[in-house]
Amino acid sequence: MKRSLVLILIVVALSLSAAFARATPPSGVAGGTVLARGTAAETLVIGTPRTTTVTKKVKIRVARKVVTKTVKVQVESVQPLMTCGGSNACETVVQQVTINPGGHTGWHTHPGKTLVTVKSGTFTVYHARDCAPAVYEPGDAFVELPSTVHIGRNETGGTVELGVVFFGVPIGGSPRIDQPQPERCDVT
DSSP states (O other): OHHHHHHHHHHHHHHHHHHHHHBOOOEEEEEEEEEEEEEOSSOEEEEEEEEEEEEEEEEEEETTEEEEEEEEEEEEEEEEEEEEBTTBOOEEEEEEEEEEEEEEOOSEEOSSOEEEEEEESOEEEEETTTOOEEEEOTTOEEEEOTTOOEEEEOOSSSOEEEEEEEEEEOTTOOSOEEOBOOTTOOOO
């Protein structure tokens, strides 16, 4: 029994070390200064706007008679993508990232939603799903969803400066999770 448990632990350790060995850490990232980090004081919901139809039966008094009518009302709401607070405590991290010419973030994901704003330079992002480049210029902003494996690159001769807000980071945890380079993407 002990011998099989030891063998299982060795196999798990080797598997984990192989996964970490394939991770692609950043290169040419000159700065990743955390400007602020805080725990959500209230419940925070981030989501996609949507319109929902609510149906309600109402009783109306008309000429001494009570009439029941079905009323449909369009209500603006949110399709939650992430909820933080209460029993699901998490942090928001604000970071300034500077990437030198030819530098990259390495392949990675985030534990929660991430909002990126390009302050200066041209930033190119590749996603594992299709490996197609998405190019962002100063003033552009975009969102990365959790579990979206991606790499950001500075493919220019100038510096790239980003402002990044990470939502849904585990308390005390990292806003970044290294990932191996996808086999179908020849981008490092």
